[in-house]
Amino acid sequence: MNKREFLKDAILFFPAAATLQALAPAAVGKAEPAKTPPDYDATKHWYGMGVDVDRCIGCNRCVEACKAENDVPEEPFYFRTWIERYQIHANGETTVECISTRAAPPEQAVPEDPGVVRTFFVPKLCNQCAHPPCVQVCPVGATFQTQDGVVLVDEKRCIGCRYCIQACPYGARYLNPKTRTADKCTFCYHRITEGLLPACVEVCPTEARIFGDLKGKADRLVRFHRVNQISVLKPDLNTEPKVLYARLDGEVR
Amino acid sequence: MSGAIPESLHEQLSHQLSQVVGFIYPNEVETQWAILIVVYPYLTGIVAGAFILASLVKVFNVVEVQPIYRLALLTALAFMLVAGMPLQLHLGHPERAYEIFFTPQPTSAMAMFGFVYLWYLLGILLIEIWFEYRHQLILMGQKSRGLMKGIYGALSLFSRDVSPEALAFDHKASRIITIIGIPSAFLLHGYVGFIFGSVKANPWWGSVLMPIVFLMSAIVSGIAMVMFLYILLSLMRNEKPDMRCLDKIGLFLLVAIIVDFALEALDYIHRIYQSEESIGILAELVSARLFTSMLVVQLLLGMLLPLVILVLVRSIRFNEELRKMLYFTSSLLILLGIFSMRWNVVIGGQLYSKSLRGLMAYKMEITGIESLMTALALLALPFIILSVLFRLLPPRWMEKNAPAAAH
Numbered sequence: 001m002n003k004r005e006f007l008k009d010a011i012l013f014f015p016a017a018a019t020l021q022a023l024a025p026a027a028v029g030k031a032e033p034a035k036t037p038p039d040y041d042a043t044k045h046w047y048g049m050g051v052d053v054d055r056c057i058g059c060n061r062c063v064e065a066c067k068a069e070n071d072v073p074e075e076p077f078y079f080r081t082w083i084e085r086y087q088i089h090a091n092g093e094t095t096v097e098c099i100s101t102r103a104a105p106p107e108q109a110v111p112e113d114p115g116v117v118r119t120f121f122v123p124k125l126c127n128q129c130a131h132p133p134c135v136q137v138c139p140v141g142a143t144f145q146t147q148d149g150v151v152l153v154d155e156k157r158c159i160g161c162r163y164c165i166q167a168c169p170y171g172a173r174y175l176n177p178k179t180r181t182a183d184k185c186t187f188c189y190h191r192i193t194e195g196l197l198p199a200c201v202e203v204c205p206t207e208a209r210i211f212g213d214l215k216g217k218a219d220r221l222v223r224f225h226r227v228n229q230i231s232v233l234k235p236d237l238n239t240e241p242k243v244l245y246a247r248l249d250g251e252v253r
Numbered sequence: 254m255s256g257a258i259p260e261s262l263h264e265q266l267s268h269q270l271s272q273v274v275g276f277i278y279p280n281e282v283e284t285q286w287a288i289l290i291v292v293y294p295y296l297t298g299i300v301a302g303a304f305i306l307a308s309l310v311k312v313f314n315v316v317e318v319q320p321i322y323r324l325a326l327l328t329a330l331a332f333m334l335v336a337g338m339p340l341q342l343h344l345g346h347p348e349r350a351y352e353i354f355f356t357p358q359p360t361s362a363m364a365m366f367g368f369v370y371l372w373y374l375l376g377i378l379l380i381e382i383w384f385e386y387r388h389q390l391i392l393m394g395q396k397s398r399g400l401m402k403g404i405y406g407a408l409s410l411f412s413r414d415v416s417p418e419a420l421a422f423d424h425k426a427s428r429i430i431t432i433i434g435i436p437s438a439f440l441l442h443g444y445v446g447f448i449f450g451s452v453k454a455n456p457w458w459g460s461v462l463m464p465i466v467f468l469m470s471a472i473v474s475g476i477a478m479v480m481f482l483y484i485l486l487s488l489m490r491n492e493k494p495d496m497r498c499l500d501k502i503g504l505f506l507l508v509a510i511i512v513d514f515a516l517e518a519l520d521y522i523h524r525i526y527q528s529e530e531s532i533g534i535l536a537e538l539v540s541a542r543l544f545t546s547m548l549v550v551q552l553l554l555g556m557l558l559p560l561v562i563l564v565l566v567r568s569i570r571f572n573e574e575l576r577k578m579l580y581f582t583s584s585l586l587i588l589l590g591i592f593s594m595r596w597n598v599v600i601g602g603q604l605y606s607k608s609l610r611g612l613m614a615y616k617m618e619i620t621g622i623e624s625l626m627t628a629l630a631l632l633a634l635p636f637i638i639l640s641v642l643f644r645l646l647p648p649r650w651m652e653k654n655a656p657a658a659a660h
Contacts, residue, residue: 015653061279073257084276096276096610116551124278133454140352159352160345163363169608170455171278171401175257180345232588237393253608 011107018224034152036193047187048209048242049201050224052124053249058083058121062200062209063100069188069199071178078174080185081200083126085147086251088118094251122252123209124153125200126172126185127233127241134164134173134184143182149214149242151191155181169234187211261621274376274541275611276407284603284615288628289339294445294467295474296336297633301442302475303329304378304434311431312481323648324486327477331639333374339631342622362448373441377434384427389651391415396654410647416557419629423525433651442471449598457602463518463558470591475597476506477587482639484581494562495541496573503580507563510587514556534609540611542604546595555590559583 019188036042037250050232066081082100089095099121107200132151134143141160145151153164158181165182190200192211196202201211212221221244229247234253235241270282307325309315341347358362364541387409396404443464450463460466487494524532539547550618562583566576604613618624 033575038456075258075263076270076279080278082279092364096608098276098279101270101279124277133452136360137363137452138358138366139361140356141358142352157349157352158346159349160365161343162345163339163361163448165280165285166603167452167454175345176279177262177550248439253610 001165016252018044034146034193035187040193042193044214044215045148046215046242047127047149048190048212048214048244049125049178049187049198050221050228050230050244050246052208052210052224052228052246053120054207054247055206056121056123057206057208058085058099059205060100061203061205062123065199065203066185069191071187072183073177076103078176078183080172081123081184083162084124084252086120086122086249087113087116088249088251089115091115095135112226122245122248123200124170124172125243126168126187127170127239128185130188130240130242131238133167133169133237133239134182137163137167139163146189150187151184152186152189153182155179155183158182167187169237169239208215225239261618265616265618267613272614272616273611275606275607276596276608277613279612281606281613284600284613285604286343286599287341287615287623288600288625289597289623289631291592291595292628292631293336293339294599295344295442296332296631297445298372298442298467298471298591298595299330299473299478299635300333300336300378300475301438301468301471302473303332303470303475303479304438304475305472306476306479306502308431308435308438312435315501317495317497319640320495320498321479321483321502323385323646325475326378326385326523327639327646327648328482328485328635329658330378330382331635331642333378334638335631337370338634339628342627347614362444362451366444369437369440373434373437375431377437379527381427381430381434384423384430386646387412388415388420390659392654393650404645410553418650439468443468445471447472449602454607456597457535457601457605460520460524462516462523465471466513466516466520469509469516470594473506473513473587474591476502476509477591480506480580480589481584482627484577484584490546493573494577496576499580501549503563503566506583506587507560507567508660510556510560510563516558521524531609534605534612537603537612538601542614543597543601546593546602551590551593551597554586555593557589559586561584584597593594623626 002087049224060083063079063081063083067074070079070080072078074103079100082098084142085097085099087095087097098165128149128151130149132145134141135145135151136159140157140159142155143151143153144166155176160175160180160182162175162182165175168184173182173184188200191198197211198209201209210220212219212224212225214221214225216222224246225244228245230246231243231248232244233248266282269284273282282401284593289464303325306318307322307329310318310322316395341350344350353364353367357367359365390405390409391413391417394402394409397405446467447468449458450460452458480499483499483502484494524535559582563569571579600615604615606613620626
């Protein structure tokens with residue numbers, strides 16, 4: 001190889017190598033972008049949440065705590081968790097309202113109406129499905145399931161195509177207008193990996209939400225699962241939710 | 254935290270929230286896939302349909318359609334070049350779009366579509382057109398000077414061989430590529446249907462018939478677009494279109510509409526007869542939100558009326574002028590109808606709540622990225638590209654300029 005050939009090859013080689021190097025981290029595929037403490041072992045956990053429908057009083061504190069903790073836009077179009085109020089009428093009709101979108105809290109949580117035979121609140125959030133359709137459809141692998149069973153979005157990788165929002169049967173996702181990426185409940189992953197509770201669970205005054213580890217032997221959630229009749233939302237879609245509802249009415253979708 | 258969202262978005266979402274009927278999940282106020290995602294399957298459909306029409310000439314030797322062969326190919330290319338743009342513009346992070354190719358998720362229909370699109374554009378369409386035009390490009394290069402000579406030289410990839418063997422090879426190659434191209438065109442638009450049809454969370458979309466309904470409507474729209482362009486060009490050139498060709502295209506169009514109609518009817522009959530959990534809200538969706546766009550525009554104006562016209566043209570002996578006018582009218586009606594069909598699928602699927610308890614609304618923005626203006630620009634762009642392509646690659650240049658020996 002003479003000098004000229006060497007220089008020619010070198011000119012080609014260095015930019016090519018630099019380009020490849022720049023692309024390499026992206027090409028590795030699913031990186032684990034969630035920051036966890038050094039001694040945290042994700043394989044030892046399988047997180048879920050129990051919701052005791054009878055205990056929820058519709059105070060909306062969980063929603064406020066979630067918005068504050070996770071920097072969720074305040075506008076009433078974006079929720080990582082929200083509360084629905086169901087009213088079962090004497091004629092068999094059901095009316096539903098999302099109480100979390102109201103500008104001001106109602107004077108009466110439950111209006112006095114003789115036509116209403118039963119009323120209850122249902123907290124909703126991402127179901128952290130074991131078989132998540134949102135992960136399946138993401139074209140770039142930006143939304144993924146961690147080894148401890150939490151579905152997360154890597155906001156540095158998400159291209160904002162919104163396919164995951166369409167694929168979620170529970171309406172649990174939205175496009176965050178600040179980051180222009182898909183966003184949803186993370187079970188407060190930054191807290192739970194530190195051994196803390198998710199913000200919504202922490203603030204719930206009636207312990208309607210029970211956070212736990214389905215792999216833990218003496219865990220509260222495991223006990224909750226054992227002593228209650230459990231339902232999940234839209235079981236026919238085979239998403240295998242890990243948000244488990246106790247005493248859930250059949251009207252709830 | 255408050256006031257973090259743009260004013261126009263806030264206004265749009267507040268308006269949409271005020272139009273909600275019944276109960277919806279709170280995150281459902283925003284229409285995630287808006288007008289640009291209506292334009293996208295419309296454009297891809299025309300690509301697939303135009304290509305399949307062109308393939309009739311090459312693969313099935315339908316000689317009557319020969320006059321529109323090159324027109325159909327160039328139409329497919331012009332629409333294909335624009336088809337990816339609405340997707341790109343729609344992304345929250347368009348600068349990361351390359352990730353779809355570099356780090357695709359194999360389980361994602363959308364990621365795989367990126368490759369199907371690239372394959373179709375680079376592997377089929379461009380190569381087919383290159384073989385079809387290679388001879389002409391060489392001859393045009395010989396006749397031009399300066400910059401144009403360079404451009405034609407580059408376009409022909411500096412090939413110079415016009416021997417009978419080389420030309421025979423061109424012909425053979427383009428036939429083989431068309432044969433591969435037919436399933437690829439089916440794949441291209443069937444796949445678009447699959448992107449919607451595979452969403453089990455949305456009963457309006459989640460149907461096994463969706464890919465095939467999309468494919469059939471694509472064929473209908475592609476044929477209608479080529480027919481429309483052919484008549485329009487003949488009017489602009491003040492020439493008579495080849496009526497044998499038009500009648501043949503009209504026949505294919507009629508058959509395609511009948512099949513499309515049958516498939517869509519089957520889909521609705523099946524839904525109504527099975528009457529699953531979602532049927533109540535879907536019936537409300539159609540009557541309260543999609544009445545005009547679906548029953549009036551898509552079904553009545555876009556399908557039944559042109560169907561009747563095309564049947565009449567075949568059964569009654571109209572004169573040429575009237576036939577031409579009727580073909581022109583029905584092609585326009587069909588193009589309008591298929592656009593409505595895309596609207597009803599894409600927007601319709603986002604106008605009812607997945608809680609099956611309420612209806613949303615969509616307020617289209619006039620200006621901005623995801624807006625009416627962008628949609629109109631994207632719909633006009635293929636025609637501009639087409640006019641450039643006509644200049645660069647005149648479809649009938651060979652008939653006028655080629656040496657007799659070349660034929």
